[in-house]
Amino acid sequence: MEGIFVKKNKFVIVGSGSSYAPAIVAVLLQRRTDIRLGEIVLYDIDASRAARTGRFCELYAAENGGIPVTYTTDIEQAFRGADFLFVQIRPGCNAQREKDEKIPLSHGILGQETCGLGGFSFAMRCIPAILEIVGKAQELCPDAWILNYSNPEAMISEAIYRTYPKAKALCICDMPISQEETIADFLEIPHKELTFRYFGLNHFGWFTHIYDKQGCDLLPALRERVLSDSTVRLVNAEAVEKQDNYWGEMYAHAIEGFRAYPEFFPLVYLSYYYFHNQIVEDMNPEYTRANYVMDVREKVVFEDCDRCIAEGTTRSSALHAGVHGNYIVDIANAIINDTHERFIINTMNRGAIGNFNHDAVVEVPCYVGAGGIEPVSVGYIPQFHKSLMEAQKGYEKLTVEAALTGSYQKALQAVLLNRTVPSYAVGKAVLDELMEANKGYWNELY
Numbered sequence: 001m002e003g004i005f006v007k008k009n010k011f012v013i014v015g016s017g018s019s020y021a022p023a024i025v026a027v028l029l030q031r032r033t034d035i036r037l038g039e040i041v042l043y044d045i046d047a048s049r050a051a052r053t054g055r056f057c058e059l060y061a062a063e064n065g066g067i068p069v070t071y072t073t074d075i076e077q078a079f080r081g082a083d084f085l086f087v088q089i090r091p092g093c094n095a096q097r098e099k100d101e102k103i104p105l106s107h108g109i110l111g112q113e114t115c116g117l118g119g120f121s122f123a124m125r126c127i128p129a130i131l132e133i134v135g136k137a138q139e140l141c142p143d144a145w146i147l148n149y150s151n152p153e154a155m156i157s158e159a160i161y162r163t164y165p166k167a168k169a170l171c172i173c174d175m176p177i178s179q180e181e182t183i184a185d186f187l188e189i190p191h192k193e194l195t196f197r198y199f200g201l202n203h204f205g206w207f208t209h210i211y212d213k214q215g216c217d218l219l220p221a222l223r224e225r226v227l228s229d230s231t232v233r234l235v236n237a238e239a240v241e242k243q244d245n246y247w248g249e250m251y252a253h254a255i256e257g258f259r260a261y262p263e264f265f266p267l268v269y270l271s272y273y274y275f276h277n278q279i280v281e282d283m284n285p286e287y288t289r290a291n292y293v294m295d296v297r298e299k300v301v302f303e304d305c306d307r308c309i310a311e312g313t314t315r316s317s318a319l320h321a322g323v324h325g326n327y328i329v330d331i332a333n334a335i336i337n338d339t340h341e342r343f344i345i346n347t348m349n350r351g352a353i354g355n356f357n358h359d360a361v362v363e364v365p366c367y368v369g370a371g372g373i374e375p376v377s378v379g380y381i382p383q384f385h386k387s388l389m390e391a392q393k394g395y396e397k398l399t400v401e402a403a404l405t406g407s408y409q410k411a412l413q414a415v416l417l418n419r420t421v422p423s424y425a426v427g428k429a430v431l432d433e434l435m436e437a438n439k440g441y442w443n444e445l446y
């Protein structure tokens, strides 16, 4: 290769003040040769958050590969010349997430960042912000690939693909692969030796088959074990390592969901709909996931950053790179090296699910290469799943409409289509309270 010019890639993390950013940087550095890493730019609108993770990552990179890392609040400087934008923003940070979770719970319905009306509220904040970012990218770095992790991905993907159909944007979520890895561990087979078939919407999907290298579908045997043994548990290794019991409970509910509807293995998030009342009863309306994230995860990561910055070295860092960072870098690698690996991605349906709206974003396996994605044809899906998805999709599309048009009517219609909303009175009351709590974040509804 000597003498041949090899283009190095510029990666930008948008929303780099997040506690997830250092782990993504760590994976980029680990994979620097494969992905021809040239530089990393960390971009955030909040200068002090940008500086904390930014200074940590600068030091970390200097000690782990010597790749230049800079941080900035200047979008032009960040985006010009970019090859990849990794977007993971949270307008209003976890303080607004806390309101999204607590307001619905105070009315007796699910309070969660992506499902139920918490997800609606988050979408109303995030859609305008994400469209501004993708718009700027079209202007400043139109050839860059945009890999979006921002939530609620179901509605963010609808908004991006509808507004910028030509953008090189892929909307991704690490939940399906995290669940695949958990199932693979349970089956005691390396994840790479299994091929999972799957369909659905983001945080609303099902695994239909699990093929091994011999072409044998292991889902029926898994079903058999779950149905015949009430002690079966799925253990997510990463959550155990982080002592984060939330995922243990989520997987327990997913097993219950598989027992209740044994046709396909549900994504863990479906439990919020399958077992809404039971889960809400078990939630503490005074202390939600956002509180845990702020009190534990953010605290651990940010204290780690502060300490290392003070020490002038990251040698004592407890930085943990897991599925979140690996997944997004794996997808970038598949594009850069044209690997045609298979990943579950949110994409316009266009026939991938034969009997579902073709103009709707769905979450399906796709082959990924230098030319982008090729969705796998899933065929026809059963009536039950199709109907659940249709109602959910109606809610998602109306939420996007409400965010884009500012129509209160559309917002109310969206809310009333959500499965967690039991009545007009509850839906409207929660909508009005969320609207009040999000002044300055949502586009005004009229």
Ligand code: G6P
Residues within 6 Å of the ligand: 114, 151, 173, 174, 175, 289, 293
């Ligand atoms: C999974 C989901 C993400 C979600 C995250 C929540 O990774 O795929 O969409 O944001 O879990 O994690 P947290 O620890 O913030 O509750």
Ligand code: MN
Residues within 6 Å of the ligand: 153, 172, 173, 174, 175, 203
């Ligand atoms: Mn997700």
